[in-house]
Amino acid sequence: MVVFEKTKGLTDAPLHYCPGCTHGIIHRLVAESLAELGVLDKTVGIASVGCSVFSYNYFNCDMIQAAHGRAPAVATGAKRANPEKIVFTYQGDGDLAAIGTAETVHAAARNENITIIFVNNAIYGMTGGQMAPTTLPNQITQTSPYGRDTTVVGYPVKVCEMLSEITGASYLERVAVNNVKNIRAAKKAIKHAFENQIAGKGFSLIEVLSTCPTNWGLSPEEAIKWLDENMETYYPLGVYKDKYKEEK
């Protein structure tokens, strides 16, 4: 009996991500969730700008490619036009937490019935490793070559914590894909986020801590370890909000 195989939620296109980049794992978890919930053929995904820009080639459903940071607005339009469809965005940290902050916050405030998959790897990957809004204090990047100096550029944005103060938002959880146990938990969270949307419960955002071996300058295995030791302490995993927990 097959206990694990590639989900039909993904197309057959080989992923363009660097070796060991955990975007691929997150893609798979999203695709598996949609397939298992039986909603793949009524899903519209919104690709963003950054490393995941090509996600429209990978998710085996209808896709719209959005401008940098605008995915939640595009998703809002798509969902309002097609309320019975499942609409999700897949965004990185530069896209969601810098240029798209307003779109993210206001989609949450409206409790827009969409699901946001937010991939936080603390760096801009596609453009070659610049400082992200989520880059850790003292972390070295191409545009913080002496380490992120918080006296000059301030502190990282903690998206789940920030959004948890917004009355509208329904479900916020931070997960990671740095080991098998966390991957299972991440899958559960992503699936729950889609279940919320199916049930009409509104805005869900799953923040997924992810690696960027290439731009962190580490091997895939070292990158996993760096995530364990640095990101998980700054960005604690857990449920930040679940308005409908009691009903479950």
Add this chain to the structure above:
Amino acid sequence: MAKVSFNEDRCKGCGLCVSVCPKGIVSLAKDKINAKGYHPAGVIEQDKCIGCASCALMCPDTVITVER
């Protein structure tokens, strides 16, 4: 009888599967280079596989199929 198979041409040789196998049976084939130019991951001692699918869960490129 657990069986794990690798779609070698999709593999980028990142080795994350190697790092999570509880039985330590997954390895990168240093003597092989796939179409992408990587040493693909694989298992030689299939009989030791317990079909836990850890390797498949950790794989970013959906290279691995697990049967049990």
Add this chain to the structure above:
Amino acid sequence: MSEKVLMKGNEALAEAAIMAGCRHYFGYPITPQTEVAAYMAKRMPKIGGTFLQAESEVAAINMVLGAAACGVRAMTSSSSPGISLKSEGISYMAGCELPALIVNVQRGGPGLGGIQPSQSDYFQATKGGGHGDYHLIVLAPASVQEMFDMTFKGFNLADKYRVPAMILADGTMGQMMEPVSLDASTIETYEKPWATTGTAEHEGRNVINSLSLSPAQLEQWNISRYERYAAIEKDEVMYEEFMMDDAEICVVAFGIAARVSKNAIVEARKRGLKVGMIRPITLWPFPKAVLNKAADKVKAFLSVELNMGQMVDDVKLATGCKKPVYFYGRTGGVIMTPEEVLSALTKIEKGEAKQW
């Protein structure tokens, strides 16, 4: 023919959009277009439509993009500074080949400018505005009735060619009240097999996208879109000719400037000046052929605009510089009087005017 009702231009436009089947409006308040949003806010909830006040113009246009991608008739409206913000999304919609209606009730600029009527977004509307190789279909109403009629036209053309359409109005068109007949104009419907409605509803996956890292492919996309632009230029030009039969001077003006010019022309005729007007209704495609033909008959052209002369180059190009082109305009929210236009015409007649 139904009875005429007295309506504001902005409200006539909003009602027309609803009658044309638009059920998705996304906007952001800005003077002098706010009545469109206010009208939609009142009407949409009563008819099962969506009115959404976005967090910004940027968000609003991207909501339009998302809705348009799913195949519905969607629109936004704004005024000049807001259209600058929307330009990113408009470029993406052009690249993604998405039909929608964008309304610009122009005010003075640049920058925050003013809130009085202007036509100083002509370049922005007809020459791009956003980045990349693209055009919008640009319609310029000159009455409240045309605010109503052009809204239907805009949706129809957008759907027909998968090109975003813009109504380039101005503060006077938006704010003034005139009797308008609310007879539904023709609603043309086009299949949208490309819409992202879920794979259950169509063959294969639909992907709405403007990105290609292959220069050859991106070039091909642009070329094929320009083939459609060529078809639009061939088939969809609209203009009005006024007293052109024996005209010796041809005024070229659109929107409110054309209304003022009409009065000036009537007065000029009384004084023996043979003046007529060609009023572009589509600013893109520009009525090149009719202007070129007119250049063989008239002695001179006068472009009358509420800006510093943004349309003059187009008039010169269309007429092949066969005859002198003059310009008269006011800007910053000032509207010219018929007397001022008449004076400009008189100067041309006397050979005292300076060519552009």
